Amino acid sequence: MAYPPKVSAIELEELRISAIDWALAHGLIVRPTVSNQNLFASTSVVNHAPFALYPSSFPRAEFEKAKGLQQPWNTLIHKMSQDDSLITEVMETLSKVDEFMSQLYKVYLTVKNEGFAQTASLGIHRCDYLLHSDDGNDIRNAHIQQVEFNTISSSFGSLSTRTCELHRYLLGSLDSYAGGQIKLNQLPENNAIEGFANGLASAWEHYGKPDAYILMVTQPGERNVFDQRWIEYSLVDKHGIHLMRRTLAEIEQRAIINPTTKTLTMDGHEIAVTYFRAGYGPEDYPTQKEWDARLKLERSLSIKCPTAAYQIVGGKKVQQVLTVPGRLERYVDVYTADLLRESFAGLYPLDASPEGINAYKSALAHPDRYVLKPQREGGGHNFYGQDVVNELKKLSVEERNAYILMSLIKTPPSKNLMVREGEIIEGDVASELGIYGIYLSDGDKVLVNEVGGHLLRTKGHSTNEGGVAAGFAVIDSPLLV
Numbered sequence: 336m337a338y339p340p341k342v343s344a345i346e347l348e349e350l351r352i353s354a355i356d357w358a359l360a361h362g363l364i365v366r367p368t369v370s371n372q373n374l375f376a377s378t379s380v381v382n383h384a385p386f387a388l389y390p391s392s393f394p395r396a397e398f399e400k401a402k403g404l405q406q407p408w409n410t411l412i413h414k415m416s417q418d419d420s421l422i423t424e425v426m427e428t429l430s431k432v433d434e435f436m437s438q439l440y441k442v443y444l445t446v447k448n449e450g451f452a453q454t455a456s457l458g459i460h461r462c463d464y465l466l467h468s469d470d471g472n473d474i475r476n477a478h479i480q481q482v483e484f485n486t487i488s489s490s491f492g493s494l495s496t497r498t499c500e501l502h503r504y505l506l507g508s509l510d511s512y513a514g515g516q517i518k519l520n521q522l523p524e525n526n527a528i529e530g531f532a533n534g535l536a537s538a539w540e541h542y543g544k545p546d547a548y549i550l551m552v553t554q555p556g557e558r559n560v561f562d563q564r565w566i567e568y569s570l571v572d573k574h575g576i577h578l579m580r581r582t583l584a585e586i587e588q589r590a591i592i593n594p595t596t597k598t599l600t601m602d603g604h605e606i607a608v609t610y611f612r613a614g615y616g617p618e619d620y621p622t623q624k625e626w627d628a629r630l631k632l633e634r635s636l637s638i639k640c641p642t643a644a645y646q647i648v649g650g651k652k653v654q655q656v657l658t659v660p661g662r663l664e665r666y667v668d669v670y671t672a673d674l675l676r677e678s679f680a681g682l683y684p685l686d687a688s689p690e691g692i693n694a695y696k697s698a699l700a701h702p703d704r705y706v707l708k709p710q711r712e713g714g715g716h717n718f719y720g721q722d723v724v725n726e727l728k729k730l731s732v733e734e735r736n737a738y739i740l741m742s743l744i745k746t747p748p749s750k751n752l753m754v755r756e757g758e759i760i761e762g763d764v765a766s767e768l769g770i771y772g773i774y775l776s777d778g779d780k781v782l783v784n785e786v787g788g789h790l791l792r793t794k795g796h797s798t799n800e801g802g803v804a805a806g807f808a809v810i811d812s813p814l815l816v
Contacts, residue, residue, distance in 0.1 A: 339389040339751060340514030350388065350509060351759055357504055358383040362565060363497040363810075366558040367756075381561075384494050387793050388752040388759065389513075390502045390522060390814035391766045394466070397479045398523070398789075398813055401464050401770045404678065405786045407671050408462050409774035412486060414666040415648040416456070419447070422644060425652050428686070429710065432737040435617040436650065436710055438626055443643040446633045452597035455777040457538040457608065457640035459531060461489035461769045461790065464678065465744045474747040474816075480680040482744070482767060486641050486649030487615045491810060492527035492771055493565035495790040499525040499812040521815045527771055527788025532569035534773035535608055537783050538638045539576050541775065542607035549578040550599075550606045550637070552586065554613040563612055579604065583613065583620070587628035592635050599635035606637045615646070616711055650710045655682040655739040681742030685727075685735040694740045698723055706741045719743075748796040753809045763796035766811060789813070 663672035683694035771787035
């Protein structure tokens with residue numbers, strides 16, 4: 336039976352309008368990219384977020400496997416962030432060839448040498464997976480392979496929650512929607528908004544000042560503001576916690592640190608938790624002032640989400656280092672290490688080691704087998720196919736240290752309808768599953784270690800990149816099969 340169900344043109348138009356209206360009415364929205372900056376500046380113009388009209392098929396066993404791996408990943412990421420020898424090993428080379436990572440490393444070293452004011456840290460992580468099958472066609476035999484893990488500004492938790500609710504609404508309200516092919520128990524509930532807010536609230540409570548605020552570090556002109564606002568609204572409604580949004584430039588100008596207590600004050604309010612939804616790439620630091628703000632925040636008593644150390648170990652180079660035999664066992668037991676390794680894709684260094692030289696030669700000879708990845712977040716930074724060769728040939732042996740090589744994951748295609756700016760796009764698609772994790776600890780004491788919901792992003796099967804904000808994908812929800 337064809338999926339998604341075939342419906343008449345009249346029924347499809349009704350479905351399109353119903354879905355868009357629901358999205359606009361329930362905050363599944365983004366600010367549009369518009370040429371008229373006056374409209375954007377007025378903050379009165381919104382568009383529905385790009386979404387899939389139907390949930391996309393995903394093997395139930397692999398979905399549950401990804402969820403089951405998240406708490407071990409939370410623990411692993413935290414332990415790596417506490418391992419100064421790992422950070423030194425990775426950054427001593429990387430900082431010489433990547434200016435952004437070099438600046439971040441300087442922040443880490445400065446605060447480490449001064450002494451950390453705050454021993455507690457909060458992680459809001461997301462581990463991303465694609466389905467892989469050897470022939471690239473059969474979803475029934477596909478298994479998850481990890482694309483990456485994210486330790487800063489893990490986004491779309493709120494909009495993914497709303498998209499899951501959208502698909503449940505359409506299933507329950509339109510007789511023509513599913514054609515009997517979707518059962519409610521195939522649509523897993525998504526608690527990402529609650530998970531994010533509860534994690535931030537737990538850190539705020541641990542800080543122990545009832546009048547303190549949470550500071551969300553944001554980008555100027557943020558289009559994805561509503562994904563962030565839902566977390567703010569949940570903090571106010573369910574926890575009675577105030578949150579303020581400030582850019583790095585505003586923080587540099589107006590935030591104050593008490594030289595004795597290291598207490599952070601922003602516009603007259605003490606800050607219990609600093610939550611970064613910016614600061615993950617070079618574009619967020621156009622001047623030295625933004626780096627000064629990052630250092631100010633890192634020096635403070637506020638609980639950081641994430642710390643500079645957390646952000647560093649979220650880099651692609653650390654992901655590659657973990658594939659070296661014996662490395663996982665430094666942080667987790669043998670059984671857990673084997674479970675985590677099952678989802679690893681092929682990852683290779685591009686340094687001057689024999690492994691790095693072999694990887695470099697293999698990439699030049701067979702570029703279609705690999706993805707070339709720099710140490711960047713946010714989508715749109717990777718190289719595929721002939722671009723792998725073109726980029727590698729530009730780089731010196733030393734400059735290649737700023738990249739890793741990853742085996743291309745062969746994702747089976749499926750069918751779906753995607754809606755972007757009101758238009759329906761039909762075709763073969765591929766979906767990437769993200770599992771959120773929440774981890775709060777103080778020194779060796781673990782206070783929270785939870786799964787915090789999920790995200791499914793779906794894109795055209797022939798599209799290499801997968802970022803929603805970067806314009807490549809839509810937000811989706813899984814149909815467990």
